[in-house]
Amino acid sequence: MSKPARRARRRPRADVTIKDVARHAGVSPMTVSRVVNGSKYVSSTTRNAVQRAVRELGYSPNLAARNLASERGERLGLLYGNPSSAYLSEFLVGALESATRLGVQLVLEKCEPTPVASRRAVRRLLSGAVVGVVLPPPLCESSAVRTELSAARLPVVTVAAGRPPADTMCVRIDDYSAALEMTRYLISLGHERLAFIKGHPNQSASEERWLGFTAALQEAAGTRRARPAPRMEQGFFSFRSGLDAARKLLATDPAPTAIFASNDDMAAAVIAEAHRRGLDVPRDLTVVGFDDTLIASTIWPELTTIQQPIARMAAEAIEMLVTAVRGNRRSTERQHKLIPHALISRQSAAAPTAGAPPHP
Amino acid sequence: MSKPARRARRRPRADVTIKDVARHAGVSPMTVSRVVNGSKYVSSTTRNAVQRAVRELGYSPNLAARNLASERGERLGLLYGNPSSAYLSEFLVGALESATRLGVQLVLEKCEPTPVASRRAVRRLLSGAVVGVVLPPPLCESSAVRTELSAARLPVVTVAAGRPPADTMCVRIDDYSAALEMTRYLISLGHERLAFIKGHPNQSASEERWLGFTAALQEAAGTRRARPAPRMEQGFFSFRSGLDAARKLLATDPAPTAIFASNDDMAAAVIAEAHRRGLDVPRDLTVVGFDDTLIASTIWPELTTIQQPIARMAAEAIEMLVTAVRGNRRSTERQHKLIPHALISRQSAAAPTAGAPPHP
């Protein structure tokens, strides 16, 4: 009985495989794999030969095959909430870069912070065979989402929660220090009548920023002459709430010379309101924000603000998650990672002018 | 000679595979595959049994294996330029959703529209084994990028170019009709002194929008009493340029009662300038934008604007690219796809008030 005729190949493969490289370099496929993956135990002679072959043939490894063989290629979920979050864009860029590099797949899922919506979202993720979840703000603060996620026993990394719970992994900046730094900067410019607009009380970062602000004032109170108590208004991170707060703050007499808004949207609102009152920013009023979102450099004057390296944070979060998922689950020590922030100085802040600003 | 002892398995696999499902349902793995992939030629009895087994075991296919076997899982490049493009976030969401669904990988690459930068970016994509590229604005207009891409013989889908070249695939909205529609709307509100702020002359959508605007005026000229010639200022899509244009437009006497800015950033600038002059929007001045980016609903009053379904467009682009790449290259008929837009009516537009607006 003769061997059955060779079946027709499905489709002619154009791509060069590891075998082609091996043949071309005169070694075994395994050696090529070792070289490509940077394993040791390859002599430099062999290594060079293989590398040359790779270059000459334009070889690039097949991801699917690699994932299959090495049991990689897990799916990670990215649960995002409020899509108007200006985080999202940068966040996605960072997360995707990292995911590509680590060979994992990213699955997006949108979710409102309600119990029913989060249950549904988590269920969808699970049905998509997701093995871990990244939680950017503001969802990272939603207890509904978190409960659902921990019920599903999915490892989670929260990003940018002001005060992350001790039992989850998280990546964040030090909101307290950042606010402290910004306030010190305002003081160093010579401002004495400072005002602060708080962020949404639901988000723990809000309180941290406020504490940083007051700490800087405390600090300065010791070294300089007495300073009037700072004015504070409650905001909710929205442009609208910033407008309301600004209206109140600017109506006082004497008006503050500098307003520190807890995020950029509110700072932009302060500028808008100042303009409406005929105040020049920064000549008559210094305004600073927080987050360095798009709007900070869109409006005019551009905002002095605190920049969070959002892309980097997202990348770190993915990496952390992959480590946790790949490591033999034991190593899931609940890591916290603090990422450095930066004070971005633009045109919305300056030293106060000598004369009192005009007051309508 | 005895058969060598069974090697130790690498790591105990927890996941349920297609074989498990097959055993549980009493069929062959192939049949399970057919059910899961929705092939016909499976009796409903068998199908149901398999589906039940899938549900009971919580089976979900291994992506890597599927991609490997079916020669899917290609890598698609997403070359993005100006990251301040408010498109990016929504665009990425749409692209990723689509990519996940189709089982392709998305590789991001940032690139300035210069020849040298685009050469480098395309080279990086190629070395990443990318087989097609999506080009969102504003890169879709960059001839440097396009040249480099076509030199590399990569299939390309451009998104949201106003006037796409005939030889590339593209997904876009009808900028002309959208502007026409918006202008008709302004006219229907009763506005007679209309002004327009053009977009960046480099982008072909700018001209389309302008043409739509003028067409609507033409149209109205026939049916109603003579209308003063519209005022127009050249802008560059930036907040700053909008500010300059607004300043000029609002300094004229009589000032326009409605300003149509070619994008939201410029419209926001018009509102800012109007406020600075003590004009109320929309009572004293109607302002409308284009794009419905974040800023449109961030500022106050919120902008009446044209919404592009960016996520959907991105998804369509990915889909188109996948079809082109998977199809036997012949079918690369250069497709163009027009996506419907929508006029989003918010608070920045209203009928003009009877009395002439105050004029400083």
Add this chain to the structure above:
DNA sequence: GGCCGACTGGACAGCGCTGTCTATCATCGG
């Protein structure tokens, strides 16, 4: 009754890569 065609479902052989084990040297201390 036999044959045809439409349906159904299984066997088989990989997809391209990597983990594990083994074979082969060169080196070295005793």
Add this chain to the structure above:
DNA sequence: CCGATGATAGACAGCGCTGTCCAGTCGGCC
């Protein structure tokens, strides 16, 4: 000079899935 040791490279067996071919089964029709 020999066994021990370490460095280097290959053989082999899949990872989980799907495309192709093939073998039944069944109803209908000459």
